[in-house]
Amino acid sequence: MNELLEKLSQCIEAGKINKTSPFPPAMKGMDGADELTKQALDAGISPDDILTQAMIPGMSRIGEKFSAGKAFVPEMLIAAKAMTAAMKHLKPFFTSGQLQRKGVFVLGTVFGDLHDIGKNLVAMTIEGAGWEVIDLGVDVKTEKFLQTIEKYPNCVVGLSALLTTTMANMEIIVKEIKAKYPDKIILVGGAPLSKDFCEKIGADHYSPDPHGAVEYLNKIAV
Amino acid sequence: MQIEKFSFSYNDLNVKVKSLALAMGYSTINIPEQVHHEIEEVISDGKDLCMIEGGYRIIDNPKWIKDFYQLEVEHAQFDIHKIIFNQIKKATSIAVFACTAGPEIPAKSRKLINEGDHLQGYVFDVFGSIVVEAAMDLIQDELRLKMIDKGVNISNRYSPGYCGWMVSEQKKLFSLLPENFCGISLTDSCLMQPIKSVSGIIGIGTEIKFNQYTCNMCDMENCLYRNLHQQELDEKNN
Numbered sequence: 374m375n376e377l378l379e380k381l382s383q384c385i386e387a388g389k390i391n392k393t394s395p396f397p398p399a400m401k402g403m404d405g406a407d408e409l410t411k412q413a414l415d416a417g418i419s420p421d422d423i424l425t426q427a428m429i430p431g432m433s434r435i436g437e438k439f440s441a442g443k444a445f446v447p448e449m450l451i452a453a454k455a456m457t458a459a460m461k462h463l464k465p466f467f468t469s470g471q472l473q474r475k476g477v478f479v480l481g482t483v484f485g486d487l488h489d490i491g492k493n494l495v496a497m498t499i500e501g502a503g504w505e506v507i508d509l510g511v512d513v514k515t516e517k518f519l520q521t522i523e524k525y526p527n528c529v530v531g532l533s534a535l536l537t538t539t540m541a542n543m544e545i546i547v548k549e550i551k552a553k554y555p556d557k558i559i560l561v562g563g564a565p566l567s568k569d570f571c572e573k574i575g576a577d578h579y580s581p582d583p584h585g586a587v588e589y590l591n592k593i594a595v
Numbered sequence: 596m597q598i599e600k601f602s603f604s605y606n607d608l609n610v611k612v613k614s615l616a617l618a619m620g621y622s623t624i625n626i627p628e629q630v631h632h633e634i635e636e637v638i639s640d641g642k643d644l645c646m647i648e649g650g651y652r653i654i655d656n657p658k659w660i661k662d663f664y665q666l667e668v669e670h671a672q673f674d675i676h677k678i679i680f681n682q683i684k685k686a687t688s689i690a691v692f693a694c695t696a697g698p699e700i701p702a703k704s705r706k707l708i709n710e711g712d713h714l715q716g717y718v719f720d721v722f723g724s725i726v727v728e729a730a731m732d733l734i735q736d737e738l739r740l741k742m743i744d745k746g747v748n749i750s751n752r753y754s755p756g757y758c759g760w761m762v763s764e765q766k767k768l769f770s771l772l773p774e775n776f777c778g779i780s781l782t783d784s785c786l787m788q789p790i791k792s793v794s795g796i797i798g799i800g801t802e803i804k805f806n807q808y809t810c811n812m813c814d815m816e817n818c819l820y821r822n823l824h825q826q827e828l829d830e831k832n833n
């Protein structure tokens with residue numbers, strides 16, 4: 374693989390944002406995700422190669438480590454920040470249509486629930502896997518999900534809940550979405566959830582962590 | 596009503612960088628330098644944001660309904676399920692408690708996240724969790740010493756949402772406390788606000804025991820506190 378892309382991928386995994394960022398100490402003074410993305414574009418590497426050969430693999434490696442308990446929430450957030458610095462350079466190509474995302478992922482914490490750390494992590498990871506993420510925030514009512522689906526008819530939906538009491542609201546949302554859009558794919562997650570609960574409420578996929586969600590999305594995106 | 600209320604400042608608590616690191620998962624893996632740095636910063640900025648209030652109400656002569664693993668206190672009946680029931684069924688009084696770290700820490704966390712500083716926002720979130728638990732440790736200790744004077748023991752604390760006891764029973768639990776106790780309110784979905792709050796019960800009686808290590812009883816294998824508690828115990832024992 375191209376050396377620049379290799380380096381960029383490492384910077385994203387390690388969360389090296391730019392040259393001035395002091396972390397991680399082993400990379401002090403070196404170019405970060407920001408500079409390397411610009412250099413790659415200047416060197417004529419296509420935005421698509423930058424995204425698929427450097428950025429996505431970098432995020433995916435940290436996601437795998439997190440899933441395996443070898444990295445924790447902070448490392449995921451640090452990597453996501455480096456990813457954002459790189460993504461900034463690709464924005465014009467998305468806008469012009471030269472670069473395509475894999476799909477649209479609409480995500481929110483269900484009504485009655487105000488937790489957002491887990492949901493944000495899912496949003497960042499899925500964005501880092503090449504999807505456009507529409508984050509509806511916390512305490513999201515069914516109506517809001519339905520309106521957003523109307524706007525993005527091909528989207529995949531993600532729901533998050535952290536308490537058993539609000540898991541019940543998740544069921545209401547899934548039922549109402551499926552009543553109107555029977556084929557809509559819905560992913561669910563959050564600490565008290567399980568595969569059984571996902572099946573019981575008629576959602577399509579449960580994943581205990583963001584990486585599992587990305588693997589599932591990659592399967593259905595092709 | 597036998598009610599005790601406390602308010603603490605950060606300096607009353609025993610919060611260490613390590614406590615936050617462990618709650619994030621760093622038990623066997625070394626904490627990255629950046630995260631360490633961030634924790635120190637958050638502790639220093641977060642100190643003044645703590646508005647810790649907590650307390651308990653002691654209620655005598657609770658009824659224990661063995662066939663259904665239920666606890667009856669005044670007008671309220673709780674389905675506390677087998678695990679908790681067996682730990683406190685011999686209690687002759689119970690303390691109903693609630694404690695909060697206050698609204699400022701979650702507000703700061705949310706502000707940082709909205710501004711795009713997800714890492715510091717997250718560290719503030721964890722700080723709030725650790726602060727409220729540490730404050731509740733102090734309150735529990737105060738209760739323990741007071742009860743020892745009276746010749747009785749106290750149990751561990753048990754909360755709705757753990758070991759089969761449903762979060763929806765929070766409504767009944769809070770009905771035993773004065774309205775807006777310590778500034779904590781419940782939403783329709785039984786979420787306490789401020790978000791960094793805890794609630795539950797403690798059993799009191801001569802035949803009650805405190806369990807050093809309760810995590811074995813619980814089925815949450817990937818719980819962050821499992822590591823934390825185990826490490827703290829290991830340190831105490833060494």
Ligand code: B12
Nearest residue numbers: 491531533536537562563564724754756786787790793794
């Ligand atoms: C820290 C913590 C606290 C702290 C802070 C709580 C807060 N709300 O900020 C304190 C100590 C205050 C607390 C209090 C309580 N807590 Co608490 N708490 C936790 C703990 C240990 C970690 C939560 C956390 O921040 N996780 C980190 C984030 C990143 O994880 P996450 O949100 O789960 O998201 C991840 C995954 O779930 C997934 N995910 C999330 N959303 C989605 C969506 C999709 C589509 C996908 C694919 C994946 C996905 O990806 C994320 C990254 O991996 C959990 C147990 C645990 N190990 O999870 C219990 C837990 C959430 N708490 C629980 C309970 C019961 C309570 C209390 C009700 C107890 C009480 N009576 O006092 C109170 C309620 C507080 C309130 N305000 O009402 C229960 C909730 C389940 C239930 N029974 O309803 C849990 C699950 C523990 C348990 N018993 O199993 N708690």
